[in-house]
Amino acid sequence: MPQIKAVLSEKDMPRQWYNLAADLPRPPLPPLGPDGKPVSPDMLAPVFPMNLIEQEMSTQRWIDIPEEILELLALWRPSPLYRARRLEKALGTPARIYYKNEGVSPPGSHKPNTAIPQAWYNKQFGIKRLTTETGAGQWGSALAFACALVGLECKVFMVRISFDQKPFRRLMMETWGATCIPSPSNETHAGREILRKMPDTPGSLGIAISEAIEAAVTDTSGQTRYSLGSVLNHVLLHQTIIGLEAKKQLAMFNEKKVDVIIGCAGGGSNFAGLAFPFVADKIAGAKIDIIPVEPASCPKMTRAPYAYDHGDVAKMTPLLPMHSLGHEFVPPPIHAGGLRYHGMAPLVSLAIVEGLLEPRACHQLECYQSAVTWARTEGFIPAPETSHAIAAVIDEAKKAKEEGKEKVILFNWSGHGLMDLTGYDAYFHGKLTDYALPEEELQKSLASIKDLPKPPYQPVKRK
């Protein structure tokens, strides 16, 4: 029987996370405060616990994973690495396609890889409750799950369009004991302001982040903190367990090298989780194409500048050095809710600036078509976010066929689509269309960052 997947025992889980900040050619730029000066750890203390702030600012290459976190991750990790033999056959490609199946976690995506450590570190620090935002609901349900297991209260501000489209995600959060409310809400000053100006807004991650941070920092007991599911350095750090496992598992397939790495990228964490350990290899000289994939409707990596910008609409976050469409950007309601964020993780952005990544944008219809091809060959129904990675994988596999090359393609199957089937329904009934952000809209949106400080790094071209 040809090998379909490589499974590791929990004893073989990586014991350390990998920190790309240690290996990038230029050091990461610091986040800036309202005064334009680098923020100090103390300034972040009302938002995050100090143990996570230390991780956020660390440039140490390897960071130990506490034993208790490993024990919780072992509920579903290591995730299996699959070879997509049936898709290869259907495409008639000489490429060998591998994927990490992150859909095996209880909430069904890669998100718990960081939700568990974040909840655990907060608990260690004496925190009693966490607030957060969620787009498609994957992050919110992951944090609800983690808080249930670790023993914290959890409140989730969910982007209204997803709250309406995906009642099941809310029910997951409630089953795990969390509270979930649609954002913008009347519970925060930021939410009320937005509702006053735009009562019919579908909401956005930027708005929901403002609300969640406000709800955390205004709790006078000091026992509430905020938790973010992507973008930040410590979040990406926690996700690197994906790529570290994948390396061991590729060896179980006797693969010596990888030619192409692919992941969809909203805030950047699932992409980074798989890719960063391989970016390290590329920095050391390996020849790998590393491709983050975004929707054409929200094209920060492919069309927006590397800039300093806020992570949220109400400008509550520090200025982060990242590819950004502008913090006032409200993306159209495409079904891949998890990819609707205006900014990209600073570490991913810097890797782009260093010429280490080759970002790509995909259209919605091609993504759904790829997702259906995937479901009918490989069996698992992908999340709409994940379908962006699949579309790029199919492209690369076809290119390998044209070139007659036996390429090894590895991608992150970031989550299943069982909670997102209304998107498939709309696709089957011809209700979806492609939408590329018009240049005029882009420029209008970028106006909000025009007067902010500029990062001092110029992009580097690499071959």
Next chain:
Amino acid sequence: MPQIKAVLSEKDMPRQWYNLAADLPRPPLPPLGPDGKPVSPDMLAPVFPMNLIEQEMSTQRWIDIPEEILELLALWRPSPLYRARRLEKALGTPARIYYKNEGVSPPGSHKPNTAIPQAWYNKQFGIKRLTTETGAGQWGSALAFACALVGLECKVFMVRISFDQKPFRRLMMETWGATCIPSPSNETHAGREILRKMPDTPGSLGIAISEAIEAAVTDTSGQTRYSLGSVLNHVLLHQTIIGLEAKKQLAMFNEKKVDVIIGCAGGGSNFAGLAFPFVADKIAGAKIDIIPVEPASCPKMTRAPYAYDHGDVAKMTPLLPMHSLGHEFVPPPIHAGGLRYHGMAPLVSLAIVEGLLEPRACHQLECYQSAVTWARTEGFIPAPETSHAIAAVIDEAKKAKEEGKEKVILFNWSGHGLMDLTGYDAYFHGKLTDYALPEEELQKSLASIKDLPKPPYQPVKRK
């Protein structure tokens, strides 16, 4: 780190299914035709392909699993065996609780374990399309998945109450390329008859089976067959891979023996799949409590007689020797749609008659309470069907605590509940109630089998 789960590589999958028919003290009774005589293989030929009919009638102890089927099962098998350490701790029980996680399959339940072989054997036999029925939608989606992978058309008649409650299940089937219609429908004679008499019926598995069989046997091309997701011998046979894997995995936890085996039972297949390899041990002298769990609203094992009855309302199936509430039974619309069938698998029924099993009935509210406890300790959200097994597990774990006994409890976590969250919603909002079938209703329902032949076996008491 304490061991959480035992994972096997696909190379360690069992290569044969186990057939309990070979080991039961008395041989299985044959199904009877309309004339009261045993049906011959030829009489079943319009409904099933001959290779599956042979399996259905086989009394061979071990049956080889074809290599191509193993390759398809390897998409998610072997499923992990977990130790529920966090639940144990929450209950303060000395019992060690293990479970097979069958929720890891693409459709999210144990059902594909038989859907894949059934589709494959039909394909081998030259069949082009399959019809079936589905209750909660788990079986329909599993067969849709299997047909997509094997390359068959698939038409699913879905019990109307579930069709309305669970649109996502229909969307899964459609994503895998199947057609799904609510039953009773106007597409069949049987469906039209029911709709004429009971236009507002919520439907039942018995009705849907009638429609699916009719749709298969009336296709004059001869290229359509029917597929059943539970009850029949070959279905239970395919599921035994669960218990066979579990034995290997218990050894990986250094467990030498099991004290209690538990599974929920609708038609009986997930229960049998885990339990039958252990029933063999019990026949050989091992002391094990083996407990199938049913809802109190549909209590065929605990309150109905061992009788000959039809598997469907329209009496299209042969008479099967089984515990049955009567083929006209229409169960109340509790949320565990997969447990709403009037009959129990003949092999499970015979094992009950032989005194090898100790059936138990659970109430809906206790089941949901157990499911929430489970989700908040073990992380995975269970299907409403699975929650019946969990309720019994918690009972047994508490009993072990009272008795101060280090019992080993193993159960089948038959599927996840991500497609069934409306039931949780109803539970959280106090909209669910307990319902035990009133004796008067039971007697009324049993009237439909009064004049049918009686099985010649008398129940045996064992200690």
